[in-house]
Amino acid sequence: MFTALWGEIQHGRLQRLPFLVWYVVLVLLVAVLAFVLGAVIGAAERMAGGEPLETQVALGESLGPVGVLVVAAVFALLLLGQLNIMAKRVRDMGLPMAWLFVLGWLLLSGVLSSAGGPLVGGLLSLLVLAALLLVPTATFARDQRGGRRP
Numbered sequence: 238m239f240t241a242l243w244g245e246i247q248h249g250r251l252q253r254l255p256f257l258v259w260y261v262v263l264v265l266l267v268a269v270l271a272f273v274l275g276a277v278i279g280a281a282e283r284m285a286g287g288e289p290l291e292t293q294v295a296l297g298e299s300l301g302p303v304g305v306l307v308v309a310a311v312f313a314l315l316l317l318g319q320l321n322i323m324a325k326r327v328r329d330m331g332l333p334m335a336w337l338f339v340l341g342w343l344l345l346s347g348v349l350s351s352a353g354g355p356l357v358g359g360l361l362s363l364l365v366l367a368a369l370l371l372v373p374t375a376t377f378a379r380d381q382r383g384g385r386r387p
Contacts, residue, residue: 238262241255241259241322242259242263242318242321242322243314243317243318243321245325246321246324248328249321249324249325249328250325250326250328250329251322251325251326251329252326252329252374253326253369253370253371253373253374256322256325256326256329256369256370257370259318259322260319260322260366263315263318263319263322266315267312267315270311270312270315274308277296278292278296281296281299320339320340320343323339323342323365323369324336324338324339326369327339327369329374329375330369330372330373330374330375330376330377331374331375331376331377331378331379332377342361342362342365345361346358346361346362346365349361
């Protein structure tokens with residue numbers, strides 16, 4: 238699991254089905270962690286009597302800065318895992334500079350989400366996911382002489 242998500246950053250490859258499996262695993266991990274975090278926030282709000290300011294103070298005291306950094310680090314690791322499997326899939330499709338494509342998608346998605354709303358950024362992400370799932374292995378690969386591979 239660790240090798241697939243966070244290892245082989247420069248040279249790893251993932252075909253379509255393993256990419257889909259790891260993508261679903263990451264989505265499920267994020268969903269479970271978000272649910273647990275939401276339950277903790279809800280419980281803290283319930284204990285504070287339903288007042289948002291008191292809830293923030295209670296969470297800040299119970300978690301502290303270290304807890305907030307741990308939560309942020311976990312979500313950052315999950316984001317790195319997603320970007321890594323995307324780069325591996327792009328590399329498997331035969332495109333050079335896979336990390337440049339992935340970071341370009343991340344930047345473009347962020348810009349479109351802030352400028353055009355979450356629907357536009359979500360549609361771009363959906364198109365990228367569809368391309369990663371539908372384009373076969375070595376589609377864009379070139380042989381040693383510069384020609385396309387059959």
